[in-house]
Amino acid sequence: MNNYSNALREHHLKATPQRLEIANALAYYGHISIDNLYEIMLKKFNSISLATIYKNINIMLENSFIQEVKIPHEKSVYELSKEAHSHLVCNECGEIEDISIDLSQVSNAAATNTHFKIDKIDLVFSGLCQKCQTL
Amino acid sequence: MNNYSNALREHHLKATPQRLEIANALAYYGHISIDNLYEIMLKKFNSISLATIYKNINIMLENSFIQEVKIPHEKSVYELSKEAHSHLVCNECGEIEDISIDLSQVSNAAATNTHFKIDKIDLVFSGLCQKCQTL
DNA sequence: TGAATATTTACAAAAAATTGGTATTATTAT
DNA sequence: ATAATAATACCAATTTTTTGTAAATATTCA
Incomplete structure (x- = not known):
């Protein structure tokens, strides 16, 4: 399991236990909504409040963590910053999958057109994932 | 100026004055947020409520109007349904522009990969629109 | 390592966004 | 035109998100 202390600090964020757990949850689940994150966090911090979740999500967004x-x-979901990719x-089933596709063609087309x-x-x-197509 | 009475009815929506005005606003501005729409609507219906805006936006979404x-x-913006396009x-400046790009390549790539x-x-x-690049 | 400081947290409360209930009014199909 | 149906305005309630603050915690630097 990764330790995100340094990663957080590189983004000018103090490495608090709550933030480390948020990072772990995002790493583990890939994409997570505020609600789900709150549920998960409650298991480790039984007195954590939604306000703390929101404050951390917002500052992590501002700092591009x-x-x-x-x-x-x-509802929006959140993920750890990584190389550009599509979803x-x-x-x-609601599953969200990452995919890396070369978008230079469409990007150039959009740029020249506009x-x-x-x-x-x-x-x-x-659409439908492979599993859900066969059900 | 278009009359959206029939278009609304084709989507199983009664053509009320409020809905016609929403359609006109969307057609005129292209993309509108709930807040902006409410402001615009207030000019024509000085007693309209936000709840009416929300209810109409939601049912228009459900019916794909x-x-x-x-x-x-x-915040999300809303537009009249039309052929598939990107933004x-x-x-x-916040300007939102429509653009039609062929996405069959990326779509195929995503499908075969996943x-x-x-x-x-x-x-x-x-990014930056042409105007804002030169400022 | 420990004291100073700066930030974060939990909690409470407020603000903002969205939805629900209902009597009245408007639209539609006959 | 009228009856049946649905939408509106109004108001209240709920849900979501943000704010303020004292106490707790993390970081910095000696």
Whole structure:
């Protein structure tokens, strides 16, 4: 199990036990909503409050330690920052999967068409995962 | 100016004056947040309530008359349903632009890599629009 | 290692966002 | 036009998120 103390400090965040646990939860589950995170955190810190969750999620976002993933029709989930990647969501079971796809073609197409200077791409595929297709 | 009475009815929505005005606002502005929509609606219906806005947005979403667009770091905006397209957001001025790009390559890549059956793609480019690059 | 300081936490409360209940009014189909 | 149905405004309730603060904790630096 990873120790995120240094990673947190590199993002100018104090390494508190609560934050370490948030990092562990994100690492373990990959993507997690505020509600789920609160439930998980309660198991380790039985007096933790939602306000603490929100404050930490928000400051972690500001400092780019984590990223928000906006899923269609769902509440946002959060993930540890890593290399750029896209997401797939199963409309049946809700599973979220990471995927790395080369987006230079679409990025260039968008840039030349609109003259935007593009520096970030949020891409979410929705559909059915392999398991849910066969059920 | 378009009359959306029939379009609403085709989506099994009664064509009330409030709904027609929402449709007009979405058509005129392209993308609108709940707050902005409420402000706009207040000009025509000085006793309209936010609850009415929410109820209509929700039922219009359910009936696919409109679509939600989730913008990074921003509140959702809504748009009239139309052909599939992607979005560009300017991080400076907030402008949201539609763009049609062929996504069959990335869609195929994602499908073959993950064995998902993909039926929807949400793609948002963030960056700077042409105007804001030169400021 | 320990004291000083700066930040974080839990808790309470407030604020903001969204949803629910109902009498009245408007829309639709006949 | 009328009856049946659904939407609206209004108000209240709920849910979600943020804020303020004293106490507790982590970090810094000697």
